[in-house]
Amino acid sequence: MHDATIVGGGCIGCAVAKHLLEQSSLDVAVVEKAYHLAEHQSGRNSGVLHPGFNYEPGSLKAQFSTAGTRRLKAYANEHDIPLDECGVVVTALDDAEERRLHDLREQADENGVETEFLGDRAAIRDHEPNAIGQAAMYCPEAASIDSQEYVYALASELKNAGVDFYMGHRVDAVRDDGSSFTIETSNGTLETRYLVNAAGLHADELAHQLGVGRGYQIVPFRGEYYELVPERASLVESMIYPVPDPDLPFLGVHYTRRTDGKVIVGPNTVLAFGREAYDNTDVSPRELYDTLTYRGFWRLMASREMAAVAWDELNKSYRKEKFVEAAQRLLPGVEKRDFARSYAGIRAQVVSEDGRLVKEPVFEHGSRSTHVLNAVSPGLTCSLPFGDHLAGEVLENFE
Ligand SMILES: Cc1cc2nc3c(=O)[nH]c(=O)nc-3n(C[C@H](O)[C@H](O)[C@H](O)COP(=O)(O)OP(=O)(O)OC[C@H]3O[C@@H](n4cnc5c(N)ncnc54)[C@H](O)[C@@H]3O)c2cc1C
Structure with a gap:
């Protein structure tokens, strides 16, 4: 019998385990369905440490991402995890975007994130010689990290402890036996006094079994990437982002230099026909049925704006030229032949019953259990402070 068992060996599950060990003397276990760690969201993302200029001051996301960027950098340096502190250039292409850029800088100030204003093309070129824009913001704290190595470093620290x-x-x-849980797995039965559900794309299914989070369902959205062919990767020195549009649910196509030197472009956002449907021909009939019979999904899609975004994103998925057109907005020098198909990741995006994309982290407690229902982006960046916070909540709820 373990004191606390965490379902899910992604960055959130491992970060909760790390902080439970730091804050208590509990016997902790991690249960993971895959044979390797970071097979899903924690290993299939952009690997960007987002320092928090994008998030509303005072929100959990703003607090966790600002603190998380700094803590993850320190952790990476301590554990030899590949990290590139290259910063990001957020570029405004017209007057409306420039106005939003100023708002973004004010928000960054409130969140304690340093930014530098780049007032013309020449200033932008000093950072990103091939990017365009009438003005831009440079944020030196943004960085690129190898997220798989990060999860493996956490796991090796945990195993040693x-x-x-x-x-x-x-x-x-999972069966509630009154004072403990019996966990039926594909490989035998385990017992635990406390259960932490950090099952990512499947977290809602597990929570619903214990009567928690019934108002929420995960709708899987795939993010597909291209990468610049190696001979054109030098077009991007760091990361180039558009100014986010507050009326749109997802950030547009952008460029990220990874720690292995590859420049990835994307991701787009399309409905995945299964929670692990990484290819646009993969379908899980049961999971697709679950999405298509969920009222929250139809309420979300009923908005004309959302339907238009969905159509646009679908076009970028099936027609390379549409994706390239979107990418050329920031970097006009790129051509279709410069892009090669790369990997995809799937976001565990919670949609509420009233049809909202839930943007803040969501976690709920049951009796002797805690469920991480919405570890949305930038969940990787937030993982250490979020795990720290969750461990505190678990210990409070333990008794
Ligand atoms: C395309 C994309 C790009 C992103 N880019 C960024 C970024 O640049 N920066 C950033 O900060 N964040 C980013 N994110 C968000 C970030 O990756 C996630 O918030 C974070 O990885 C969530 O971690 P997790 O541990 O909750 O989930 P996961 O990594 O998905 O881990 C959950 C684990 O649970 C396991 N599991 C599921 N069901 C069961 C079960 N029944 N039994 C046992 N095990 C189970 C799974 O196998 C999995 O390993 C991105 C996400 C995506 C999809």
Whole structure:
């Protein structure tokens, strides 16, 4: 019998385990269905440490991303995790975007994030010689990290401290025995006094079994990337982002230099026909049925604006030239032949019953359990402070 068992060995599950060990003397275990760590969101993302200029001051996301960027950099340096502190250039292409850029800088100030105003094309060129824009903001704190190496570093720290990892154990059912839980897995049965659900794309299914989070359902949205062919990767020195449009749910196509030197472009955002449907021909009939019969999904799609975004994103998925057109807005020198298909990741995006994309982290407690229902982007950046916070909540709820 373990004191606390965490379902899900992604960055959130491992970060909760790390902080439970730091804050208590509990016997902790991690149960992971895959045979390798970081197979899903934690290993299939852009790998960007977002320092928090994008998020509303005072929100959990703003607090966690600002603190998380600094803590993850320190952790990466301590554990030899590849990290590139290259910064990001956010470029405004017209007057409306420039006005929003100023708002973004004010927001950055309130969140304690340093930015520099680049007032003309020449100033932009000093940072990104091939980007265009009438003005831009440079944020030196943004960085690129190898997210898989990060999760493996967390796991090796945990294993050294005595945490049991049950790899290749898919949790199929959890039974509440009154004072403990019996966890039925694909590879045997485990018992635990407390359960932490950090199952990412499947977290709602597990929570619903224990009567928690019934008002929420995860709708999987795939993000597909292209990468610049190696001989054109030098077109981007750091990261080039558009100014976010507050009326749109997702940031447009952008460029990110990864720690392995690749420049990835994207991601777009399309409905995935399954929670792990990484290719646009993959379909899980049961999971697709769950999405299509969910009232929250139809309420979301009923908005004309959302339907237009969905159509545009779908076009970028099936027609390379549409994706390239979007990418050329920031970097006019790129051509279709410069782009090669790269990997995809799937966001575990919670949609509420009233049809809202929930943008803040959501976690709920049951009796002797805690469920991370919406570890939305930038969940990787937020993982250390979020894990710290969750561990505190788990210990409060433990008794
Ligand atoms: C395309 C994309 C780009 C992103 N870019 C960024 C970025 O640049 N910066 C940033 O900060 N964040 C980014 N994010 C967000 C970030 O990746 C996630 O918020 C974070 O990885 C969530 O971690 P997690 O541990 O909750 O989920 P996961 O990494 O998905 O981990 C959940 C784990 O639970 C396991 N599991 C599920 N069900 C079961 C079960 N029944 N039994 C046992 N195990 C189970 C899974 O196998 C998985 O390993 C991005 C996400 C995506 C998809």
